[in-house]
Amino acid sequence: MTEQAILQVDGLRKSYGSELVLADITLEVFEGELVSIVGPSGCGKTTMLRCLGGLMPFDSGTVRVAGEDVTGPPDTLGIVFQDYSRSLLPWLSVAENVRLPLRYKPISKKEAAERTAEALASVGLSAHLDKKPWQLSGGMQQRVAIARALAYRPRLLLMDEPFASVDAQTRVELEDLTQRLWSERKMTIGFVTHDIDEAIYLGGRIVVLTRTPTTIREVMPVDLPRPREQIATKATETFADLRASVFSALGHHQEAAR
Numbered sequence: 001m002t003e004q005a006i007l008q009v010d011g012l013r014k015s016y017g018s019e020l021v022l023a024d025i026t027l028e029v030f031e032g033e034l035v036s037i038v039g040p041s042g043c044g045k046t047t048m049l050r051c052l053g054g055l056m057p058f059d060s061g062t063v064r065v066a067g068e069d070v071t072g073p074p075d076t077l078g079i080v081f082q083d084y085s086r087s088l089l090p091w092l093s094v095a096e097n098v099r100l101p102l103r104y105k106p107i108s109k110k111e112a113a114e115r116t117a118e119a120l121a122s123v124g125l126s127a128h129l130d131k132k133p134w135q136l137s138g139g140m141q142q143r144v145a146i147a148r149a150l151a152y153r154p155r156l157l158l159m160d161e162p163f164a165s166v167d168a169q170t171r172v173e174l175e176d177l178t179q180r181l182w183s184e185r186k187m188t189i190g191f192v193t194h195d196i197d198e199a200i201y202l203g204g205r206i207v208v209l210t211r212t213p214t215t216i217r218e219v220m221p222v223d224l225p226r227p228r229e230q231i232a233t234k235a236t237e238t239f240a241d242l243r244a245s246v247f248s249a250l251g252h253h254q255e256a257a258r
Ligand SMILES: Nc1ncnc2c1ncn2[C@@H]1O[C@H](COP(=O)(O)OP(=O)(O)OP(=O)(O)O)[C@@H](O)[C@H]1O
Pocket: 016, 021, 039, 040, 041, 042, 043, 044, 045, 046, 047, 048, 161, 194
């Protein structure tokens, strides 16, 4: 059986006015993969995810999710953004925030309620259903945003620097939560980060982007067994070697751009 690409990006090009941001992105992500995408600050990571998620038009190229050309937000795709304070509605409870997008799915109210409860349980927030997002810590708010995406049951989940705004301890907890949810739910995840260790720790492959006008510099396989563990995995020689390789792939480009 051949592997099925859930995401196919071919020659994606995107400018803002005269500023060319994405020059040529060609990438396949296969069903069940967790792919990390790293790149220098401002290289267009968010722009790329917005194009992949059908939230923004692009100049040329094609994006296909589950075999369908992306012209608007695909039903099979969920996105978790970095800025949870803007993505959650402050006047709705935690449970209502998670349930909201399910209104657009052809499912009964009963099923929507079940999915909401199940998703919030899986991120450890069953005790906080009736609170407002602003009554929770930053890490808990990002768990709500993750639960909202899970309840939607996407085949492909894109995460845009989701843990960049939380403290270091919360960040490692959320990384482990992501790893667990990915392995339990057999989802496909595209995880954008500028943190090299996070990219290696989570990814089965790492896509390294250049600076703008952005292309893919390198795709590196991550040959580390799962489940990964924060201290043991990061202490391995393979992890250290990968850290050096990703660092130099990013740094090499900076040299070339001078
Ligand atoms: N809506 C917009 N209009 C015009 N230019 C934009 C817009 N959004 C982003 N840009 C520009 O496009 C480039 C890439 O921005 P983008 O936010 O996609 O990069 P990024 O890699 O996600 O950045 P960061 O590492 O800071 O998160 C930047 O030069 C930015 O100023």
